[in-house]
Amino acid sequence: MAINTLTYAQIFQSELDRQVAWLATTGWMEGNSSRVRYNGGNEVKIPKILMDGLADYNRDTGHVMGGVTLSWQTRTLTQDRGRRFQIDPMDVDETNFVPTAGTIMGEFQRTQVVPEIDAYRYSKLATYALGTGGNSATATITGTNAINQLLSDLAAFADTIGGTYIPAIVTLSPVMKNMLASDIRFQNLVNPAVLNQGGLDVRLDALNGNVLREAPSALLKSAFVFNDGTTAGQTAGGFTPAATARNINWIICTPDVPIAISKTDVPRIFDPMTNQKANAWSIDYRKYHDLWVPDNQLKKLFVSLAPAS
Numbered sequence: 001m002a003i004n005t006l007t008y009a010q011i012f013q014s015e016l017d018r019q020v021a022w023l024a025t026t027g028w029m030e031g032n033s034s035r036v037r038y039n040g041g042n043e044v045k046i047p048k049i050l051m052d053g054l055a056d057y058n059r060d061t062g063h064v065m066g067g068v069t070l071s072w073q074t075r076t077l078t079q080d081r082g083r084r085f086q087i088d089p090m091d092v093d094e095t096n097f098v099p100t101a102g103t104i105m106g107e108f109q110r111t112q113v114v115p116e117i118d119a120y121r122y123s124k125l126a127t128y129a130l131g132t133g134g135n136s137a138t139a140t141i142t143g144t145n146a147i148n149q150l151l152s153d154l155a156a157f158a159d160t161i162g163g164t165y166i167p168a169i170v171t172l173s174p175v176m177k178n179m180l181a182s183d184i185r186f187q188n189l190v191n192p193a194v195l196n197q198g199g200l201d202v203r204l205d206a207l208n209g210n211v212l213r214e215a216p217s218a219l220l221k222s223a224f225v226f227n228d229g230t231t232a233g234q235t236a237g238g239f240t241p242a243a244t245a246r247n248i249n250w251i252i253c254t255p256d257v258p259i260a261i262s263k264t265d266v267p268r269i270f271d272p273m274t275n276q277k278a279n280a281w282s283i284d285y286r287k288y289h290d291l292w293v294p295d296n297q298l299k300k301l302f303v304s305l306a307p308a309s
Contacts, residue, residue, distance in 0.1 A: 012102065016109055016264045021198025023114045025215040026121040028169070028197045029260035029291065036259060037072065042080065045072040046259055048294050075292050077261065079120060079226070082286035083108070083237065089272045089280060101283060105267070113287060116226065116239050119219045121260055121291045122171070125251055126222040128293045129303035135160065136303045141249050146179040147186055149304075150250065154210055157252050157302050168210045169195070172250040173217040180207075210252075220248040222305060249304040257300045262289035 037045040055064035092100045129136040193206035223242035227234035265286035275282045
């Protein structure tokens with residue numbers, strides 16, 4: 001068959017990466033990936049900058065020398081996920097292979113990959129907040145106390161990072177946002193905002209200037225099990241909440257805190273004459289992704305969790 005599978009694979013790769021950045025509720029976190037050194041493989045290096053504070057200026061000797069340290073922390077891409085799909089040649093020919101395969105892979109990313117990436121990132125942020133040096137709290141949120149609790153958390157957050165002039169992104173579920181909206185004060189405090197995600201501007205609400213980014217409750221958990229696809233009970237793949245998972249009320253962080261990366265490996269495409277396992281088109285899909293918070297950015301992350309059940 002005279003089909004240029006390499007060209008098609010490269011087209012799929014770039015389009016699939018763009019789709020994740022557009023559709024994921026955490027897509028805005030990939031805006032920080034430019035700060036990362038990535039040379040392929042499963043390792044990346046993220047920057048950490050430390051510097052001295054102000055000192056007295058002496059009119060005779062001038063400035064006191066200060067120190068600036070730029071170090072690179074090595075991190076590993078722990079999420080290496082993939083699947084193989086086969087398309088029967090009776091359902092597709094060379095002419096309509098690209099639109100058919102593109103539709104299948106796009107739907108796979110929309111319904112399976114994007115939710116998993118979001119779930120992983122939110123649980124990873126919760127892990128950071130609950131760990132050493134992190135900042136978290138437990139609260140039972142109701143329609144009666146929701147607005148007071150969030151405003152209190154935002155005030156404490158602003159105080160921790162050094163001032164209310166730094167806007168934060170608050171990730172919460174539509175159910176939680178509805179609780180906030182049930183208080184008449186919400187309408188007086190909310191204003192329109194724009195969040196850039198994958199080159200697209202997403203129009204959202206902001207509370208006192210802090211952007212409210214909604215995500216499904218099912219993805220806002222402190223821990224998940226990411227099925228391996230082979231173990232008994234995990235053959236369907238995907239992910240499920242861990243037995244110890246707690247519900248996340250909201251996540252507060254400044255836009256520069258989470259560093260997220262997702263990379264689609266070049267899909268391998270085999271036509272029916274090349275595929276040795278079946279008389280079918282075969283597509284191998286592989287996705288690397290992960291999220292990190294540099295040590296010196298932990299104070300700019302806060303997670304509110306519901307009590308353990």
